[in-house]
Amino acid sequence: MIKRELMDILRCPACVKADNGKLTNYKDSYLICADCGRKYPIVDDIPIMLIDEGAKYIDLDAESLEIPPVLAKE
Numbered sequence: 001m002i003k004r005e006l007m008d009i010l011r012c013p014a015c016v017k018a019d020n021g022k023l024t025n026y027k028d029s030y031l032i033c034a035d036c037g038r039k040y041p042i043v044d045d046i047p048i049m050l051i052d053e054g055a056k057y058i059d060l061d062a063e064s065l066e067i068p069p070v071l072a073k074e
């Protein structure tokens, strides 16, 4: 579980400059940005707040996301 205090301050890094980027916790597996649709995977309770990472899932419906997230290996 991600702590509420953390959720209150976390914003999508792609949208935060415009004072947007509110995130929604999706099944404790992704944080979904309400503004751009980027989805940040949560791994071991730590959200991966990288713009590139979030953009990988931007066109996917939340229902199509892999749960738990599987990060591509480099």
Ligand SMILES: [Zn+2]
Pocket: 012, 013, 014, 015, 021, 033, 034, 035, 036, 037, 038
């Ligand atoms: Zn965003």
